[in-house]
Amino acid sequence: MKGMTGVVLAGGQSRRFGSPKAFAKLNGTYFFEIAVEALRAVVEDIYIVSHPSLVDCFRQHTAEKVIMDEERYRGQGPLAGIYTVMKESRTEWIFVLPCDMPYMRPEVAVKLAQYANEKFDAVICAHFGRIQPLVGMYHRRTFAQIEKLLQAKDNRMKSLLDRCHVRYVTEQDFWEDEIVFRNVNMPNEYGDIVT
Numbered sequence: 001m002k003g004m005t006g007v008v009l010a011g012g013q014s015r016r017f018g019s020p021k022a023f024a025k026l027n028g029t030y031f032f033e034i035a036v037e038a039l040r041a042v043v044e045d046i047y048i049v050s051h052p053s054l055v056d057c058f059r060q061h062t063a064e065k066v067i068m069d070e071e072r073y074r075g076q077g078p079l080a081g082i083y084t085v086m087k088e089s090r091t092e093w094i095f096v097l098p099c100d101m102p103y104m105r106p107e108v109a110v111k112l113a114q115y116a117n118e119k120f121d122a123v124i125c126a127h128f129g130r131i132q133p134l135v136g137m138y139h140r141r142t143f144a145q146i147e148k149l150l151q152a153k154d155n156r157m158k159s160l161l162d163r164c165h166v167r168y169v170t171e172q173d174f175w176e177d178e179i180v181f182r183n184v185n186m187p188n189e190y191g192d193i194v195t
């Protein structure tokens with residue numbers, strides 16, 4: 001879709017996982033590639049936003065753009081990643097996915113993208129009663145608010161959503177298997193994942 005930039009959030013430390021989650025594999029595919037493939041179904045331009053220790057590794061494994069969280073907000077979590085890509089890109093919307101949802105599918109991105117609507121600041125998956133702030137679209141007009149939160153060291157995605165006009169997309173809008181929203185935190189959570 002024109003007017004939308006894709007973002008793979010991959011700047012976490014994977015402390016609980018023990019090795020970089022972006023490079024864990026499901027059925028032979030790196031986790032980050034699963035997110036890239038899902039985004040590719042809806043956007044032309046994709047950024048992987050990570051931290052200095054992983055940039056070289058990403059560049060060896062992908063032709064996508066790889067950038068680092070803006071230095072002044074580094075370590076402040078996904079909000080810093082979103083901020084960085086909004087600064088780098090020009091589109092009205094950015095479509096965010098985390099690098100640790102290996103069951104994510106392109107169809108989810110396609111269906112969610114249909115809910116992009118100028119009336120809202122953010123359009124976020126909230127299937128089965130669980131808000132997924134890292135599976136959704138953020139309008140550029142949220143940039144100033146994001147910056148304000150980062151400056152105040154309030155890094156919670158919830159703080160941003162509380163200050164935005166959000167369209168929560170649920171199973172009543174489109175049905176999806178619960179599994180697609182599973183995010184991996186520990187190495188032994190699921191049997192089919194290879195670290």
Ligand SMILES: Nc1nc2c(ncn2[C@@H]2O[C@H](COP(=O)(O)OP(=O)(O)OP(=O)(O)O)[C@@H](O)[C@H]2O)c(=O)[nH]1
Pocket residue numbers: 009010011012013014015016017021049050069074075076077078080081082097098099100134183184185
């Ligand atoms: N760009 C960016 N992404 C982040 C940052 N912190 C977390 N993420 C990403 O946000 C998603 C969810 O984060 P977590 O589940 O906490 O992953 P994590 O921080 O790597 O793992 P832990 O160290 O165990 O908390 C993952 O895709 C992370 O890579 C950050 O500071 N910058």
Ligand SMILES: [Mg+2]
Pocket residue numbers: 012013
């Ligand atoms: Mg974390």
